[in-house]
Amino acid sequence: MSSRSGNDKGVAADLWSQIIATESEDQIQLQKQTTAIVYRRKNPQNDTLPLPLPLNTTSSSSSSCSKKSRVSLAPGKRISWNHRSLFTRGRTSIAVVAACGDKKRIRKNKPPLPLPLPLANYEKERAYFQEVDAFELLEESPSPQTKTWVMGTKHSSVWLPSHVSTVLTKWLHNHTTLPPPPSASLSKILETPELSTHISLHNRLLDFSTQTKCASPNTIETTPEDELGFAIRNLSLSSQDSVLDQPWDPLLDLFKVCGQSSPSTFSDVISQYCDLQSIAKVGEGTYGEVFIAGEIVCKVVPFDGDSLVNGEIQKKAEELLEEVMLSLTLNDLRGKDTHTHNVCPTFIQTLSLRVCDGVYDDAMIRAWEEWDKKHFSENDHPTEFAEKQRFVVFVQEHGGQDLESFVLLNFSEACSLLVQVTVALAVAEAAFEFEHRDLHWGNILLGRKGSETLQFILDGKKMHVKTYGLVASIIDFTLSRINTGESILFLDLSLDPGLFEGPKGDIQSETYRKMKRVTEDCWEGSFPKTNVLWLQYLVDILLQKKDYDRTSRDERELRSFKKRLNGYKSAKESVVDPFFSDLIAVSDV
Numbered sequence: 001m002s003s004r005s006g007n008d009k010g011v012a013a014d015l016w017s018q019i020i021a022t023e024s025e026d027q028i029q030l031q032k033q034t035t036a037i038v039y040r041r042k043n044p045q046n047d048t049l050p051l052p053l054p055l056n057t058t059s060s061s062s063s064s065c066s067k068k069s070r071v072s073l074a075p076g077k078r079i080s081w082n083h084r085s086l087f088t089r090g091r092t093s094i095a096v097v098a099a100c101g102d103k104k105r106i107r108k109n110k111p112p113l114p115l116p117l118p119l120a121n122y123e124k125e126r127a128y129f130q131e132v133d134a135f136e137l138l139e140e141s142p143s144p145q146t147k148t149w150v151m152g153t154k155h156s157s158v159w160l161p162s163h164v165s166t167v168l169t170k171w172l173h174n175h176t177t178l179p180p181p182p183s184a185s186l187s188k189i190l191e192t193p194e195l196s197t198h199i200s201l202h203n204r205l206l207d208f209s210t211q212t213k214c215a216s217p218n219t220i221e222t223t224p225e226d227e228l229g230f231a232i233r234n235l236s237l238s239s240q241d242s243v244l245d246q247p248w249d250p251l252l253d254l255f256k257v258c259g260q261s262s263p264s265t266f267s268d269v270i271s272q273y274c275d276l277q278s279i280a281k282v283g284e285g286t287y288g289e290v291f292i293a294g295e296i297v298c299k300v301v302p303f304d305g306d307s308l309v310n311g312e313i314q315k316k317a318e319e320l321l322e323e324v325m326l327s328l329t330l331n332d333l334r335g336k337d338t339h340t341h342n343v344c345p346t347f348i349q350t351l352s353l354r355v356c357d358g359v360y361d362d363a364m365i366r367a368w369e370e371w372d373k374k375h376f377s378e379n380d381h382p383t384e385f386a387e388k389q390r391f392v393v394f395v396q397e398h399g400g401q402d403l404e405s406f407v408l409l410n411f412s413e414a415c416s417l418l419v420q421v422t423v424a425l426a427v428a429e430a431a432f433e434f435e436h437r438d439l440h441w442g443n444i445l446l447g448r449k450g451s452e453t454l455q456f457i458l459d460g461k462k463m464h465v466k467t468y469g470l471v472a473s474i475i476d477f478t479l480s481r482i483n484t485g486e487s488i489l490f491l492d493l494s495l496d497p498g499l500f501e502g503p504k505g506d507i508q509s510e511t512y513r514k515m516k517r518v519t520e521d522c523w524e525g526s527f528p529k530t531n532v533l534w535l536q537y538l539v540d541i542l543l544q545k546k547d548y549d550r551t552s553r554d555e556r557e558l559r560s561f562k563k564r565l566n567g568y569k570s571a572k573e574s575v576v577d578p579f580f581s582d583l584i585a586v587s588d589v
């Protein structure tokens with residue numbers, strides 16, 4: 001990795017022009033085909049339901065966000081620094097906004113005192129950039145040609161996620177007799193409780209309309225919209241039209257997503273994956289307690305209860321639903337079914353979801369206490385939960401250890417981490433206008449799995465990414481913004497002033513502040529630059545906080561890369577940086 005050929009830059013530029021060429025076409029298509037609902041929050045001064053507004057869905061940073069028209073309410077969440085997720089707010093969809101009170105969660109942890117950055121003054125900063133500039137002028141020796149890394153040229157057609165669901169959303173907009181729906185994407189998820197046997201809504205609807213026609217050959221001619229409407233009704237929980245006249249109940253939908261009609265117990269769920277006694281706690285978040293059960297992990301999140309949990313007001317069913325939707329939407333990037341235009345293995349896979357109630361099992365309490373002895377938990381002891389407490393269990397693949405605690409061996413591993421995260425963000429940007437918005441070192445998991453390359457597909461172009469044996473996974477989408485194709489899920493961080501008040505000079509705190517400047521505090525808009533800011537954060541982490549085998553030339557390469565990132569507006573643009581030339585091989589799908 002320490003050398004780059006002049007040709008690499010030319011090849012990178014080639015790839016870039018291909019990507020740019022497809023991008024403008026993609027954006028036009030996206031604009032044509034996407035109807036977005038902005039998930040808005042309740043204005044504390046205004047209890048009325050906000051109207052959904054169309055949102056400019058291109059990936060440009062010119063958001064359609066209007067400060068005046070934004071109404072918002074979302075419960076806050078405590079802040080903590082460097083590892084834990086920050087003072088965040090639960091997502092509240094327009095459908096549920098009236099049900100939520102104007103509440104604010106209590107902030108539990110004070111941020112630590114700022115750590116001084118190495119580049120604390122102007123002189124040092126100038127020396128830093130002089131070194132970077134000097135390095136960039138260096139004539140670099142050609143890369144070893146041990147492998148042919150070819151750039152593809154194929155122009156693929158636009159793939160839009162949930163395009164049928166988009167039609168459904170339009171249909172729902174035009175049929176005001178229907179109650180406020182969960183988003184069409186949710187309808188899509190609701191159709192198939194068993195995640196492992198996910199069938200596309202399209203097929204399901206086609207099957208359904210065919211069945212309907214067969215069953216009643218004499219029915220008057222129906223339009224596709226009628227059929228879709230009928231199908232939606234039959235996808236509803238009770239399959240009875242009368243249900244549609246009742247207010248939407250997110251808890252019922254949560255059950256439906258989880259494929260349940262009543263809550264399970266923890267032992268029901270965990271014993272599917274391991275002997276209950278072998279369970280161990282692996283981590284904790286503001287809400288979540290994360291346990292290893294055999295090969296998988298279970299993230300347990302309490303919701304809908306009246307008592308405070310870890311000093312916070314509990315999440316509501318609708319917030320969990322949105323988190324679930326986000327996780328399941330990202331699951332679509334795994335290249336299953338027809339989703340093959342943008343594919344990536346890096347976002348943690350959600351394998352199953354379950355609603356549980358009752359108290360923690362004894363084995364879980366023991367696991368919690370053992371972890372507490374070693375790591376001093378910031379969370380409340382699990383016996384403090386009420387007897388009737390409800391939880392959602394996110395069953396996820398085990399992503400390994402977080403970057404903060406993981407021991408990187410050498411510069412190649414650091415590069416592999418950067419390329420995997422960059423390409424993953426690029427793929428998710430292309431598919432869903434995704435921005436993670438909280439990619440600190442607690443939210444990148446690492447493991448060593450031994451495969452030489454990982455395969456991604458970005459806008460129809462296959463990319464083989466070198467791993468050096470390292471596999472990265474991205475977790476925690478609490479602050480993330482996503483366009484599912486018909487809904488935009490985001491958190492209005494303008495209501496979280498604390499998020500931007502972290503220690504001066506702290507890389508993570510500075511990154512939130514930079515995001516705020518980039519978005520101008522309009523968080524519903526698409527600002528893929530925020531992903532670039534987190535890539536720069538990661539470079540800083542790799543330079544300043546992580547120890548591994550590296551030369552001063554490697555460090556200069558990292559600094560040059562960080563500087564060039566200033567010029568990119570998205571992770572997708574960053575993918576073609578010369579830093580990745582030896583790490584990515586592109587071919588046609």
Ligand SMILES: Nc1ncnc2c1ncn2[C@@H]1O[C@H](COP(=O)(O)OP(=O)(O)OP(=O)(O)O)[C@@H](O)[C@H]1O
Pocket residue numbers: 084085086282283284285286287288289290297299348396397398399400401402442443445475476478
């Ligand atoms: N899939 C996973 N595999 C391995 N470890 C995990 C996984 N998911 C979470 N963890 C561990 O648990 C910790 C907490 O997880 P996570 O950040 O998802 O919880 P959370 O409750 O959403 O956090 P917060 O609400 O504070 O953002 C992580 O930092 C990580 O160490």
